Amino acid sequence: MDRGYIEKALPEIKKIKDPRLRDGVVKAWLLAIEKGRWTRIDDIPFTLLTATKATLLQHTRSVTNMALAIASARKRTDLDIDTLIAGALVHDVGKLLEYARKGKAIAKSEHGKRVRHPVSGYGLAIEAGLPLEVAHIIATHSKEGEGMVRSNEAVVIHHCDFIDFDICQSRQ
Numbered sequence: 001m002d003r004g005y006i007e008k009a010l011p012e013i014k015k016i017k018d019p020r021l022r023d024g025v026v027k028a029w030l031l032a033i034e035k036g037r038w039t040r041i042d043d044i045p046f047t048l049l050t051a052t053k054a055t056l057l058q059h060t061r062s063v064t065n066m067a068l069a070i071a072s073a074r075k076r077t078d079l080d081i082d083t084l085i086a087g088a089l090v091h092d093v094g095k096l097l098e099y100a101r102k103g104k105a106i107a108k109s110e111h112g113k114r115v116r117h118p119v120s121g122y123g124l125a126i127e128a129g130l131p132l133e134v135a136h137i138i139a140t141h142s143k144e145g146e147g148m149v150r151s152n153e154a155v156v157i158h159h160c161d162f163i164d165f166d167i168c169q170s171r172q
Helices: 003-009 011-015 019-036 056-074 081-090 117-127 132-140 152-170
Strands: 099-102 105-108
Touching: 003 011, 003 019, 011 019, 011 056, 011 081, 019 081, 019 117, 056 081, 056 152, 081 117, 081 132, 081 152, 117 132, 132 152
Parallel strands: none
Antiparallel strands: 099 105
């Protein structure tokens, strides 16, 4: 897997205007693929908490597009759109370390039994050279972020993530 694969799987990357952010998003995914020893990522479920047909890539794109719709509807300048898109695209990248392929199934990895994806994803983002604002979105998008003051962009991603989770869970 290479840059072209990631850009095809997550075409919303092209909506990021800052080339450094685009590169960082791609690098974070490629680091996660390498460290997680994935040979393919198109069939990874977005959650192991409930049976779902939704994949991690589908969920990532849904969260990104919901976040963009919210930003568009607000018609204000209190959201940094590039940070919002980048954060949405990498909010669950740590799942590539939290999960592992076990035969034909995807299950919790040894890493994932000790470290959840918001923490792993934060580390991947920093290693990939993404700014703290994007790493903050990853670290605070889930329950690990409770008690933290979330940036405006992190608030949007947090809610979009749970909206998508709740809808997918209710349709099983």
